[in-house]
Amino acid sequence: MQSAPLPTNEDERLKKIMDLGLLDSAPEERFDTITREAMTAFNVPISTITIMDKDREWYKSRQGLDSTEAPRAISFCAHAMLSRDVFIVEDALEDERFKDNPMVIGKPYIRFYAGVALYDKMGMNIGVLCIKDTKPRKFSTEDISKLMDLASRAEAEFNK
Numbered sequence: 001m002q003s004a005p006l007p008t009n010e011d012e013r014l015k016k017i018m019d020l021g022l023l024d025s026a027p028e029e030r031f032d033t034i035t036r037e038a039m040t041a042f043n044v045p046i047s048t049i050t051i052m053d054k055d056r057e058w059y060k061s062r063q064g065l066d067s068t069e070a071p072r073a074i075s076f077c078a079h080a081m082l083s084r085d086v087f088i089v090e091d092a093l094e095d096e097r098f099k100d101n102p103m104v105i106g107k108p109y110i111r112f113y114a115g116v117a118l119y120d121k122m123g124m125n126i127g128v129l130c131i132k133d134t135k136p137r138k139f140s141t142e143d144i145s146k147l148m149d150l151a152s153r154a155e156a157e158f159n160k
Contacts, residue, residue, distance in 0.1 A: 001074065001097070001098065001099075001100045001101045001102075002096070002097040002098075003072070003073045003074070003075075003078070004072075004075065004078035004079040004081070004082060005082070007081075007082060007125065009124070012124070013052075013124055013125065013126065014053070014054055016120055016122075016124045016126060017051060017052075017053065017126050020120065020126065020158065022051060022060055022158070023051055023053060023058060024058065025060070027060075027061065028060075028061070030157050031049050031060050031061035031154065031157060032061045032063075034049065034061065034129065034150055034153055034154050034157070035047040035048060035049055035061040035062065035063045035129075036063055037150060038063075038129065038131050038147070038150050039063050039064065039131070041146055041150070042114075042131050042133075042143065042146075042147075044064075044112075044131045044132060044133045045064045045108075045132070045133065045134060046062075046063065046064035046065055046108060046110075046131065046132035046133070047061075047062075047063045047064065047129075047130065047131045047132070048060075048061060048062045048063070048065065048077075048128075048129075048130055048132075049061040049062075049118070049127060049128075049129050049154050050075075050077040050115075050127050050128045050129075050130065051126060051127040052072065052075070052077060052078055052081050052125075052126070052127055052128070053069075053072070054072070055071065055072050055073075056069045056070065056071055056072050057069060057070050057071075057072055057075040057077050057078065060127070064108075064132075065108065070103065074101050074102050074103055076089065076098065076101075076103070076110065076113045076115065076130065076132075077115055077127070077128040077130055079097070080113075080115030080116070080117060080128045080130060081115075081117045081125050081127065081128050082117070082125070083117060084117070086114060086115070086116050086139075086144050086147060086148065087113070087114065087115045087116075087117075087128075088113070088114045088139050088144075089112065089113040089114075090112060090136055090137060090138060090139065091111055091112065091136035092104040092110055092111050092112070092113065092136075093111060093136075094136075098110075098113075108132065108134065109134045110132045110133075110134065111133060111134055111135050111136045111137075112131075112132065112133035112134075112135065112136055112137045112139075113130060113131075113132050113133075114130060114131050114139055114143070114144075114147055115128040115129065115130030115131075116128065116129050116130070116147055116148055116150075116151035117151075118151060118154055118155045118158060119155060120158060120159060121159045126158065127158070129147070129150055129151040129154045131147065
């Protein structure tokens with residue numbers, strides 16, 4: 001398993017997250033609507049809006065998961081947050097970075113992942129909108145566009 005590297009601006013990024021006041025805040029329908037829509041649009045069992053904290057990924061919105069956070073060291077979203085493109089893992093068991101990840105070989109048994117980094121008004125990466133499935137799948141150009149549209153909506157909510 002490979003943990004994602006830390007962004008070069010990690011201290012500044014963490015300060016910005018604290019300034020936004022979203023970390024460890026109560027669930028909000030404005031975000032839950034987006035994750036529910038993502039689950040329906042892609043027919044997946046899991047969707048989250050994740051904020052990357054120092055040592056954990058924390059779910060501002062989550063559908064299909066009981067836990068509110070996971071260790072950053074095993075986070076798919078920590079990888080996605082560093083990508084300027086949609087980060088896609090079509091089959092986690094076939095991907096060297098994730099094939100022995102505890103979230104792949106144990107609950108929630110992630111096999112497919114797609115995530116889009118979310119930015120604040122100044123272009124600071126603060127989190128990820130993602131979808132997860134328990135079976136491998138392909139992701140089309142149309143799927144990428146649809147996920148990016150949902151991510152744009154989530155980003156707009158962060159920046160209100």
